[in-house]
Amino acid sequence: MARIIDGSALARSLDAQTAAEAAELKSRHGIVPGLAVILVGNDPASEVYVARKIKGCARVGITSFEHRLPHDCSEAEVLALIAALNGDRAIHGILVQVPLPPQIDPARVLGAIDPAKDVDGFHPVNVGRLSTGTGGLVPCTPLGVMKLLDTVVDDYRGLNAVVIGKSNIVGKPIAMLLLEREATVTVTHIETRGLPEIARQADIVIAAAGSPRLVRGFWIREGAIVIDVGITRVPGQDGRKDRLVGDAAIDEMAHAAAVTPVPGGVGPMTIACLLSNTVTASRGAMP
Known part of the structure; x- marks a missing residue:
């Protein structure tokens, strides 16, 4: 069975680190x-x-x-x-x-x-610094994705990563972060032809299209890692509550090495990274 990457647990760990850093800033400065x-x-x-x-x-x-x-x-x-x-x-x-x-x-x-207070990492200055590898505040969801990947990937060099979705908020920043780690990155979008075949070549698949269960099990090769960024609320059936659905059909991906759940995967890490970015930004006020 594929390993489930627990974003909630990792977010709690990052929150503890952020809290310790915030306490130190208060006590020392x-x-x-x-x-x-x-x-x-x-x-x-x-x-x-x-x-x-x-x-x-x-x-x-x-x-x-x-x-x-x-x-x-x-x-x-x-x-x-x-x-x-x-x-x-x-x-x-x-x-x-x-x-x-x-x-x-x-x-x-x-x-x-x-830009120094742009904890979402969306300002053109921070986008430019990310693209040139010169620091700046990194968008929270892509940063969270990389932290999740770091729990299962030791060395990104030469790995084939496919990013499904080219948004400025998620897809493009994730591609740049993966390039910084020297992965080989393919960014796909709604006009991409032969997407299932492209995905099947990947060691890492980042699903960030906003399309429920777009990425099926047969798209994923054995031993690949799937990070599901998508989250869509769909109506429940037979009087049941609405449910949250990701972009990846992870119930079809037992052959993958690791997958993130929805909910409980990328979502908690996005908020944890926002809090971490805020503490990082506050260091700029140090004398």
Whole structure:
């Protein structure tokens, strides 16, 4: 049977490390890491995600600052708030929860965040530093994926990795992180031809397409590693509750070396890496 990579357990371990680092910053330098979260409107999924992030902050010793704006607020109001937070020395990380209402341009909003406080790793400066291997804050989900892979991969050099999905948030950053480890990387997308055959050549498959059970068992060669980034809520049948489904049909992948579950795989690591990034950013305030 394939090994199940327990993202929840790894997230708890990373949280413990983050809490220890936050405590040391406070005791040695008087710095309490601070994370500002901006939520525009009341999207139900966003409400849940923000609540989890705020709870995570309390768990590891980060002070959270929640800023809620109405759904009909202007882009100028959001930009003004970000400008104020950029200048606030108690704030070391700024996170704008997406999606945003249609009157607000996400690119303008994310680009307004001080790159040193961009704990999501989405600012063009951090994207550029990632692509050139010169540091910066790394996007949380790709960073979490690499930490999960590190539990089962000792040496990436020459391994064949296939990334399914080319989003700026997940697919492209993961590809760059794998390239930094000297894996050979193929990035696929909706126009890719012969995807099952491409996936069957891979030592590592990263499924990040947002398409439930897209990646089937016969796509995966024996001994490959499958990291499932996708998560979709599908209606339950016969009165059952809705359930979360990943991009990979891991029930068909007993022949794989290791797989991540949904839920309990990449998801917990995303929040754990956000908290870790916030503490990393707070070190910039050290004298």
